[in-house]
Amino acid sequence: MNIIQELMAAFSYGFMWRALFVGVSVAISSSFIGPYLVLKRFSMIGHGLSHVAFAGIAVGLLFRTAPLIFSMVIVVSVSVFILKLNETAKLHGDAAIGLTAAVAMAFGTVLASVAGGFNVDLFSFLFGSILTIQRIDVYLSITFSIVVIAVVTTLYHDLFSMTFEEDFAKVSGINTKRLNTILAVLVGVTVVIGIRAMGTLLISSLIIFPTIIAMQFTKGFKTTIVIAAVSSVFIVIFGLMGSYLLDWPSGSTIVLLNGVVFLGVYLYNRILRPQG
Amino acid sequence: MSHEQILDIRNLTVKYHTFTAVSNVSFSVNEQDFIAIIGANGSGKTTLIKTVLGLLNAQEGTIVTPTGVTVGYLPQHTMSLDRFFPATVDEVVGMGLLAKKRFPKILSKQEKQNIEDVLHMLNIQHLTHKRIGALSGGQQQRVLLARALVSNPDVLILDEPTSALDHNMRKQFFDILSHLNTSHGVTILLVTHDIASASDYINRVIYMDQKLLFDGTFSAFCEDQKLSPFIHTHSLRHKKMGDES
Missing domain, CATH: 3.40.50.300 (P-loop containing nucleotide triphosphate hydrolases)
Structure with a gap:
């Protein structure tokens, strides 16, 4: 069977379509918040929160309740908590993220070790598995992605202003504290809805990679978001197909593809692209 | 007087x-x-x-x-010094109006004209579509001054x-x-x-x-x-x- 026949066979299965819907919706929503986090030098919050999500999932699996919903409540709360720690200036942002991530990961692994019995499930949450995506995950991903995109689009100018220069935004009458809290909630939501396809350890790459890929080409902020979203959708689609064909974990395949694309555009920009 | x-x-x-x-x-x-x-x-x-x-x-x-x-503000040590920040001159100057507006934040014809006028006054109209990080220090300061001035403070x-x-x-x-x-x-x-x-x-x-x-x-x-x-x-x-x- 050649590759096209294999892919056609893949899309005759429901799981492949579910993975596609989840992947594309997460690709778009994470690209919408990525530029704000990357440019505010807060991109590692996604990585930190994914560790918190791991702990949340471990608790959810232990109590046999919906692990993603459980995780979302915890991750959003911790995201706002990290932001507040950073705002009080008693702890730098990266230190707050590092501490929270380490404690959450330790808590999750201890829980998994003590409880036992759900190690296979946990592996699929760590690195993403398209086979485990349920219909409810699709509904959750699409719904929350629409919410994230709608909020970011509505608050676009305020978020742009705050990201460029927070003091100027404040003087202009923008409530930056409220805006930062909204951003923290959106990050928490995006991290959790991306876990099924990407896994807790790799979801942050979907927030960072599309933005830095787009920044290699773009001059403007709006075009950065659009190009990030478009490139991320293509990468996720090809990544999922690659994951199926090669039998690799979906999250890892998508991250590797992102890495290859970034390297390609970076080298093109530095070596081949005419200057000026 | x-x-x-x-x-x-x-x-x-x-x-x-x-x-x-x-x-x-x-x-x-x-x-x-x-x-x-x-x-x-x-x-x-x-x-x-x-x-x-x-x-x-x-x-x-x-x-x-x-x-x-009304007050216009030009802060010290701006983010624009990050030369990789993806924002064009017109996006940055437009921020001076859009940040103060209520939803829906859309520029009127008159406001777009205000932006053009300020860019002309500061002699940076030719930089409109340039990335702010790619400009010299003096040009960046003019852009940020334009942002502060565009709302006629x-x-x-x-x-x-x-x-x-x-x-x-x-x-x-x-x-x-x-x-x-x-x-x-x-x-x-x-x-x-x-x-x-x-x-x-x-x-x-x-x-x-x-x-x-x-x-x-x-x-x-x-x-x-x-x-x-x-x-x-x-x-x-x-x-x-x-x-x-």
Whole structure:
């Protein structure tokens, strides 16, 4: 069977379509918040929160309740908590993220070790598995992605202003504290809805990679978001197909593809692209 | 010609925990004043203007502005210095209007014309679609000044806007500020270390070291015996004598 026949066979299965819907919706929503986090030098919050999500999932699996919903409540709360720690200036942002991530990961692994019995499930949450995506995950991903995109689009100018220069935004009458809290909630939501396809350890790459890929080409902020979203959708689609064909974990395949694309555009920009 | 009072600061005290950055400062600003606020590092200049702008809270004192007075702000050390920040000049200047608008944040025809006018006035209209990080320091400052001016503010507050500029760029920048002050009636409050360059344009100097130590004309400032160490350090008496000869 050649590759096209294999892919056609893949899309005759429901799981492949579910993975596609989840992947594309997460690709778009994470690209919408990525530029704000990357440019505010807060991109590692996604990585930190994914560790918190791991702990949340471990608790959810232990109590046999919906692990993603459980995780979302915890991750959003911790995201706002990290932001507040950073705002009080008693702890730098990266230190707050590092501490929270380490404690959450330790808590999750201890829980998994003590409880036992759900190690296979946990592996699929760590690195993403398209086979485990349920219909409810699709509904959750699409719904929350629409919410994230709608909020970011509505608050676009305020978020742009705050990201460029927070003091100027404040003087202009923008409530930056409220805006930062909204951003923290959106990050928490995006991290959790991306876990099924990407896994807790790799979801942050979907927030960072599309933005830095787009920044290699773009001059403007709006075009950065659009190009990030478009490139991320293509990468996720090809990544999922690659994951199926090669039998690799979906999250890892998508991250590797992102890495290859970034390297390609970076080298093109530095070596081949005419200057000026 | 007398001008209306546009800002009144009374007995202002601002503290960071136990450290008093601004102590019992009082002064007023009239329409079309061009004031340089000077002092050594850590003398409370930036704290003072950040409090006036509402970015910091005062522990004591009052700041009164008549209703409807609008303020433009050009902060110190801007993010634009991140040369990879993906924002074009028109996006940054448009921010000056859009950040203040209510939802839906859409520019009217008149506002788009305002942006074009300001870009022309500052002679940066050819940079409209350039990425701000790709511009020189002087061009970046003009873009950020355009952002502050595009909403037609009554008062313009600038925090060390010329610290990264060379001598020629500084002169060009002060010429623009002077034009805004005299031809457009914009009141200017300028925090600066470069009083020597600013002295040709300003009508008042405020010198502070936590407390307000001097408020008056540049000539009177240079004559003030109490301030001679500062004046000596900045070679200002020589400059004043040079101006008079």
